[in-house]
Amino acid sequence: MKLMLDGMGGDHAPASQIEGAALAGSILDDEIVITGDEKTLEAELKKYKKVPPNISIMHASEVVGMNEDPTSAYRQKKNSSLMVAVKMVATGKAAAVISAGNSGAIMTAALLDIKRIEGIARPAIAVLFPTLKGRAVILDVGANVDSKPINLLQFAEMGRVYVQEVLGVESPRIGLISIGEEDNKGNELTIEAFNLLKKYEKNFIGNIEGRDIPLGKADVIVCDGFLGNVLLKFGEGVAEMLFKLIKSSLKNHPVAWLSLPFLWTAIKDIRKRADYSEVGGAPLLGVKGSCFICHGRSDAKAIKNALIKASTYVKHNTTEKIEESIKGFGNGKY
Amino acid sequence: MKLMLDGMGGDHAPASQIEGAALAGSILDDEIVITGDEKTLEAELKKYKKVPPNISIMHASEVVGMNEDPTSAYRQKKNSSLMVAVKMVATGKAAAVISAGNSGAIMTAALLDIKRIEGIARPAIAVLFPTLKGRAVILDVGANVDSKPINLLQFAEMGRVYVQEVLGVESPRIGLISIGEEDNKGNELTIEAFNLLKKYEKNFIGNIEGRDIPLGKADVIVCDGFLGNVLLKFGEGVAEMLFKLIKSSLKNHPVAWLSLPFLWTAIKDIRKRADYSEVGGAPLLGVKGSCFICHGRSDAKAIKNALIKASTYVKHNTTEKIEESIKGFGNGKY
DSSP states (O other), X not given: OEEEEESSOSTTTTHHHHHHHHHHHTTOOSEEEXXXXXXXXXXXXXXXXXXXXXXXXXXXXXXXXXXXXXXXXXXXXTTBHHHHHHHHHHTTSOSEEEEOSOHHHHHHHIIIIIOBOTTOXXXXXXXXXXXXXXXXXXXXXXXXXXXXXXXXXXXXHHHHHHIIIIIOOSSOOEEEEOSOSSTTOSOHHHHHHHHHHHHHOTTEEXXXXXXXXXXXXXXXXXXXXHHHHHHHHHHHHHHHHHHHHHHHHHHTSHHHHTTHHHHHHHHHHHHHHHOHHHHOOEEEETBSSEEEEOOTTOOHHHHHHHHHHHHHHHHTTHHHHHHHHXXXXXXXXX | XXXXXXXXXXXXXXXXXXXXXXXXXXXXXXXEEEEEOHHHHHHHHTTOSSOOTTEEEEEOOBOOOTTSOHHHHHHHOTTBHHHHHHHHHHTTXXXXXXXXXXXXXXXXXXXIIIOBOTTOSSOEEEEEEEETTEEEEEEOSSSOSSOOHHHHHHHHHHHHHHIIIIIOOSSOOEEEEOSOSSTTOSOHHHHHHHHHHHHHOTTEEEEEOTTHHHHTOOSEEEOOHHHHHHHHHHHHHHHHHHHHHHHHHHHTSHHHHTTXXXXXXXXXXXXXXXXXXXXXXXXXXXXXXXXEEOOTTOOHHHHHHHHHHHHHHHHTTHHHHHHHHHTTGGGGOO
16 A cells, blocks of 8 residues: 655654654555655655665655645645645545644645545544553544534544554443533533434443543543643643652652652653654544644654554555444434 | 631531641631531530630531532522531621532532622632642633633633732733634634633733643633533543553562652652642632632541631632722623
8 A cells, every 4th residue: 555654744854754754664565655855855865774665755846834824725735745645645546644744734635635534524633642541542632623512423433433443442432521420411512412422322431521531431532622632732731740840859859869760761661651652643534535643743753653553544444444334323314 | 707617518528627627727817617517516526635716616407418419409408518608608797618518509509699799700610720830720610611702701800810819929821721822723712712811811821722731831721611620630630640650660660669669759749739638629709708619528638728728818808809800891891
């Protein structure tokens, strides 16, 4: 299969993109095509003595800026590394697109070119979050704001398929984020979504509270994209704060200060579990093709992992399985 | 001044309530009146050799259960420890009510008996959250769901007065939780609230993202109660997960395992900063009286701290200052 990597999108592009591709290229038997300015990419590629034979470059003269308006970027930069990569998937010439570029522009291009799966009102970004019991998928984390109850139901179903296929969990427990475990607790959106989920998802475990997420109470965690996005970033911030506080607290206990090197090794283990570079990209579920959105600050390892994940995602026919599961789902009443 | 303590509300009532009152009684010169079953409370009080003279008991025959429906509790249990305590504040006979009981019932009673400050559409619960730079106040964390933009503007103004009076921050920086720092990022609610805040709050620093909260970017953090509640509980869960992971990671590093006792002392320091028992209760801002809602699992220390905080709150005339600041605020257009 052919994986399209946006070579110019991201804070560390193209260096991390080229290195990530080189790393993944020696592991995967897929073809990795890197889009972007030919000369720049070739110069970067020359730094590696042994470039795997499954890596190639596809010229794209423009670059979409990280803060550019997504809609104008889509209209005006058809020859950008991002749009060229998306187009290859949209026209069926490639299996997946992976980009650490402007995420709004990736979503716009995916929606308009690759298009939504029939019946899906809104695609969703699904990220892996570390829990005490392993990992959970939270969706949506930013593709949508002001979601409707039906959107949340579809997020749940797409998340279920993704967790079953890619994480190999047989019967994923689906939870809805709310402010109380009782059925009637929540806001207008979640109370209505609760009823839909109860009706159509047999593994729906009900409302879960914020505290239940890291404790691993559910495998698929459903929420509106505004909440999901704030939660994800808040979690990063809380972890950062705690690690800094631990460090400065230990300074006040001279003997404990000696233990810091050992503690650091432990914290590295934990960071690894929570690290976006380990997790790689997050799929945009609900479009008719495979589209992985990576963190803007992705390093080579993150790009490598995203390529591997995209390959697994495609090999498991995840998009087709979502398409299949959505047909007639919820009595087709949406 | 007279502080009313609900002696029967909370997971550890009345033992923690009595002990907390005894602890606070020896520090404060205020009168502490504990409501609840006279015999039970007196028996509990007898356990203490030296009961401060400023502590007294007010009989209340009923108890509101932790999971009881707030509205029926309000209608049917006028003689409960909770309702009797609230009534004392509502009738001007006491300065503040403090309860670790059914928080829905406390809010209902406060709204219906103590009543809202004129011009305040919806009161809000304000909690202190530890940050790298000290502390921030987040509101609302659960009094309201499906807030309107005008509610968020009023939360900001009430939070500003509270932080100025009780935390002594001269010009508190006000931030609005959203999914991007740019002015136009957010959902329907926050985009409209952004414009109101920009117009009426001179220390409004704009949108802040989830990560900025623990990093201490703002002193007053404004959001809808659904989001605030989920965030607060999620933060608890993330901290819990990280502490557990650190512990089990250290087990894999035998030398590091030896450092655990020292590390534990450090973690205790941090927990102390984040601990609800240190913070005590959270005020319900926007009612015509002082009402502190404590965590259901409050121990004696939490109750003690809530009583001290309520006393400071009243001494600073915080309620009156909110009343004053809201008059004509935002051109009185709400």
